[in-house]
Amino acid sequence: MTAPTCEIRLTVNGEPVSCTVEARKNLVDFLREDLALTGSHVGCEHGVCGACTVRLDGAIVRGCLVLAAQCDGARVETIEGLSDSGEIADLQAAFERRNALQCGYCTPGMLLTAQELLRNGGVPSRAQIREYLSGNYCRCTGYQAIVDAIEAVAQARNGGAR
């Protein structure tokens, strides 16, 4: 049997896209395989690791737990879009400065998750940062440097000196 397909039209990082996709294809595979946006990574494929985190209509989601077919009419943003727009340039610089990544596999998901937390406003406590990141696994850093980087950016964005 040939797998059923769907027609979808959406915007990805501000650009209109229309495609025919297999109904069973998840959003992160669609982004990587059909649009060559390989910054979003595929880890566990069942919603545990957070490597596939992308923004859907302004809120972060698991790219492996949303179907591309469901994104007809939606607005999707990936690490490529957030990088190009400069929206998270300060977070990226802080991650580099504090060695908050080693292999980098989790980093796009970490950045998108951190940005959503920081967009909620205020300076979150370290415990709140850890709780928000609880669904993003990093197997290299032990998380300390990641929390440091996010805390520093939260303070800087709120006018604190660091």
Added chain:
Amino acid sequence: MKPAPFAYRKARSLDEVIALLTEHGENARLLAGGQSLLATLNMRLSAPKLLVDINAIDGLDRVVRKDGQLEIGALVRHATAERAREISELAPLIARALPHIAHPAIRNRGTIGGSIAFADPAAELPACLLALGGEVELTGANGRRAVKADEFFKGLYQTAIAPAEVLTAIRVPAATAKSRCGFAEFARRHGDYAMVGLATSAQVESKRIAEVRLAYFGVGATPLRAKNAEAALVNGSVEDAIAALARDLDPPDDVHASGRLKKHLAGVLLRRVAHELVEQP
């Protein structure tokens, strides 16, 4: 892994959903938030032929106060519910439980109705519905019917939802000045399913518990009420209530903990929550 092939339909009305479920029977599954369903499909634990996406159906994402009850539409997402003032004021138990569900990216998609319909025995919301003595609204070809939480959870992932019915809302009694609630769980990491959890609601009169419902999760095939412990709490003894748990609960061993450990932790949770119930303003 990748899911087995399936067809996808975005339904525009409940009538369309019910017609599709009637036509396709067990080959069709409803897709709401998808945060449990798509994970199980990716692992090929099931292979439906058709997914019926209900996200575009109007009117299922409302939170409304109605005749002393709070009605929460099935498509209200966890993250929306966390921010809803009606829920924190009128169903504070649910507000307390929501942050324990998975992680922000999952709560942005996952729905209240999906959590109840999926009926994971270790999940927070089914236990909250049971603790609050709430009900679910099911819609089928013959209209709507309400099923009490006490009769809704039938077995492991099994509920009272009939084959061509859709869970369209949940309703819980709106909290009053006499209402108290307590919530606690043990999980190895924040956002994991609990090893053991406890959702409670009570009516308090002059610092005494007049009525209480204790709903444990992660201790059996469904969320479970500890009725002997409830009676002991109404009689005024937390220690008797903890002792009574031995008659109420018989948790099986699972990958998270032995049954014996779960039983012990159930008592620890009850001690914490019981104090909360009488000390709340």
